[in-house]
Amino acid sequence: MDRRDMASAKWAHVPVHGRYKGHPVRSQRTLCPGDLPCVRAQCLEMKSLLLTILLLGLVAVLKAQEAPPDDLVDYSGIWYAKAMVHNGTLPSHKIPSIVFPVRIIALEEGDLETTVVFWNNGHCREFKFVMKKTEEPGKYTAFHNTKVIHVEKTSVNEHYIFYCEGRHNGTSSFGMGKLMGRDSGENPEAMEEFKNFIKRMNLRLENMFVPEIGDKCVESD
Structure with a gap:
């Protein structure tokens, strides 16, 4: 098996010499085919979204503490x-x-x-x-x-x-x-x-x- 075949097996979990090598199989809905930086961008986008949600929740709590209802x-x-x-x-x-x-x-x-x-x-x-x-x-x-x-x-x-x-x-x-x-x-x-x-x-x-x-x-x- 040449280096190109081994690289494909590494990402697809194709057995190489009777053993599995590489990382676990990933869903194609998450991966952009052949583009690892795309996965990282999606992770950063998800972290940014979660951080925004947490910040909005914190602001709401602080406002509620500052001005309690009558x-x-x-x-x-x-x-x-x-x-x-x-x-x-x-x-x-x-x-x-x-x-x-x-x-x-x-x-x-x-x-x-x-x-x-x-x-x-x-x-x-x-x-x-x-x-x-x-x-x-x-x-x-x-x-x-x-x-x-x-x-x-x-x-x-x-x-x-x-x-x-x-x-x-x-x-x-x-x-x-x-x-x-x-x-x-x-x-x-x-x-x-x-x-x-x-x-x-x-x-x-x-x-x-x-x-x-x-x-x-x-x-x-």
Whole structure:
């Protein structure tokens, strides 16, 4: 057998002197006949495709970690109202001069139990209600669907805007927005975003006020 025959036997597993030589038989669908560089090109192309898929998956995971959906936010804990605004329906004598921490407890199916303490006629009043989650992220209802609460995240960590809108006969009759934070400290950046929210909602900055924050409501003797 000359060298040409031996080369053919090497790739086709043709017995040479009673023994098999060369590499295992390869499918012709993978090999370009007589062209080994073509096989290498296909391998490189496959590796490049797999690398692209892995990179796309990694980017998706990182984006999900950076911006979790609203329905995964845990609102449980103590919140402080740092600024408030109304749509002009709140009489001046009902504007609170001091507010107290709001407690929120996460319930099953995403509902939120909210406890508000306020000062009324020389007494501390505690009011508890449930914000029922809707199919729309960040939207809740309360008081037999007569109130709709929208929760909007700000760019400042642990600061949200809660906007409660009353409905009567299908029309809006009341609106109250609050800039809420996990701490009671001032935050100029969050305050600026709250003012931008007021403008975006076509509310008036004159109706915004910053109440005093009390640690705990205590009745005088």
